[in-house]
Amino acid sequence: MALRDVLHFPPSDRAFLDPYLPPTSTATATTTTDTTTTTTTTIPRPTRPFTTLTFATSLDSALALAPSTPTPLSGPASKAMTHYLRARHDAILVGVGTALADDPSLNCRLAGAGVQGQPRPVVLDPRARWDVAASRALGLARAGRGRAPWVVVAADVDARQREALEAGGGAYLTLPAAAASAPAAREPAAFAWEDVLALLAARGIASVMVEGGGAVINALLLPQHAPLVDAVVVTIAPTWLGRGGVVVSPQRTVDATGVAVPPARLRRVRWHQLGEDVVLCGTLRGGAD
Numbered sequence: 001m002a003l004r005d006v007l008h009f010p011p012s013d014r015a016f017l018d019p020y021l022p023p024t025s026t027a028t029a030t031t032t033t034d035t036t037t038t039t040t041t042t043i044p045r046p047t048r049p050f051t052t053l054t055f056a057t058s059l060d061s062a063l064a065l066a067p068s069t070p071t072p073l074s075g076p077a078s079k080a081m082t083h084y085l086r087a088r089h090d091a092i093l094v095g096v097g098t099a100l101a102d103d104p105s106l107n108c109r110l111a112g113a114g115v116q117g118q119p120r121p122v123v124l125d126p127r128a129r130w131d132v133a134a135s136r137a138l139g140l141a142r143a144g145r146g147r148a149p150w151v152v153v154a155a156d157v158d159a160r161q162r163e164a165l166e167a168g169g170g171a172y173l174t175l176p177a178a179a180a181s182a183p184a185a186r187e188p189a190a191f192a193w194e195d196v197l198a199l200l201a202a203r204g205i206a207s208v209m210v211e212g213g214g215a216v217i218n219a220l221l222l223p224q225h226a227p228l229v230d231a232v233v234v235t236i237a238p239t240w241l242g243r244g245g246v247v248v249s250p251q252r253t254v255d256a257t258g259v260a261v262p263p264a265r266l267r268r269v270r271w272h273q274l275g276e277d278v279v280l281c282g283t284l285r286g287g288a289d
């Protein structure tokens with residue numbers, strides 16, 4: 001790895017994130033045996049992972065100039081923070097729109113991350129459109145610099161793609177499509193978010209960082225999905241990208257009388273400056289927190 005690709009996020013910068021991070025020892029399915037009574041207790045696996053929604057936007061809430069235009073927004077310090085978040089989660093999830101547009105690495109490039117510190121890339125690709133065999137993420141996994149992706153599909157998969165993915169240590173995971181669950185996904189085959197998260201939990205993923213893109217983020221910010229999200233970490237860069245880009249702007253909701261209401265508001269909010277960017281942390285859940 002070239003030296004310029006090695007990122008540093010010093011411990012002195014990390015404290016503000018602590019309340020928003022997944023627990024370090026998240027409970028997975030475990031069996032404990034009490035030797036004095038010889039009873040065995042099984043602690044059930046959680047039904048979903050700790051879920052963090054994290055992305056970078058411009059001042060006009062854009063993720064990218066256009067769906068097919070990779071757009072750097074984070075400065076060096078907030079980019080390093082994103083990689084620290086990657087190190088602190090078991091998986092990174094993106095929609096296939098992001099995989100097709102960016103051919104992302106989806107690995108952790110913090111100094112010292114090693115192989116064990118790498119998150120599992122997860123791509124939602126209901127129609128199996130992504131050329132995973134030629135992807136950067138799979139190439140990095142083959143080189144020992146990341147984990148091989150899991151691609152969540154609803155369709156049949158090309159045999160060559162499956163062979164390449166499985167040979168690299170990845171997998172295709174199949175879920176049924178539930179048409180109405182992701183209105184912003186712009187295609188009929190949508191997975192229920194509860195199913196996606198349950199699938200990951202069942203495979204031992206205790207924490208997932210959802211990075212994007214627009215369709216995924218806008219869906220998870222809807223009131224019916226927001227309770228699935230444990231933390232939100234947004235990097236805001238001091239730039240405007242202009243109209244016509246990929247924006248974070250969830251579908252407006254209306255109350256019982258037809259009056260528009262905001263779809264989401266952050267709670268337990270903290271703002272932190274990193275370089276020229278601001279990092280906004282919060283939670284979406286209601287209640288007494």
Ligand SMILES: NC(=O)C1=CN([C@@H]2O[C@H](COP(=O)(O)OP(=O)(O)OC[C@H]3O[C@@H](n4cnc5c(N)ncnc54)[C@H](O)[C@@H]3O)[C@@H](O)[C@H]2O)C=CC1
Nearest residue numbers: 055056064067095096097098182190191212213214215216
């Ligand atoms: N600035 C940032 O932090 C980030 C920017 N981006 C940008 O976002 C853009 C891509 O965003 P979009 O085009 O909106 O695509 P996207 O990455 O949100 O993917 C959308 C696709 O993912 C699949 N999908 C999403 N939700 C699904 C569900 N519940 N069930 C089944 N399939 C589902 C569908 O195939 C859908 O068409 C790119 O330009 C990328 O660079 C992406 C991630 C982060």
Ligand SMILES: Nc1nc(O)c(N)c(N[C@@H]2O[C@H](COP(=O)(O)O)[C@@H](O)[C@H]2O)n1
Nearest residue numbers: 056071072073074082102104105106211
């Ligand atoms: N945190 C953040 N800041 C930006 O400025 C970005 N453009 C993104 N994009 C997301 O990161 C992926 C690229 O990751 P790799 O560096 O290739 O590992 C890209 O696909 C978006 O998901 N994020």
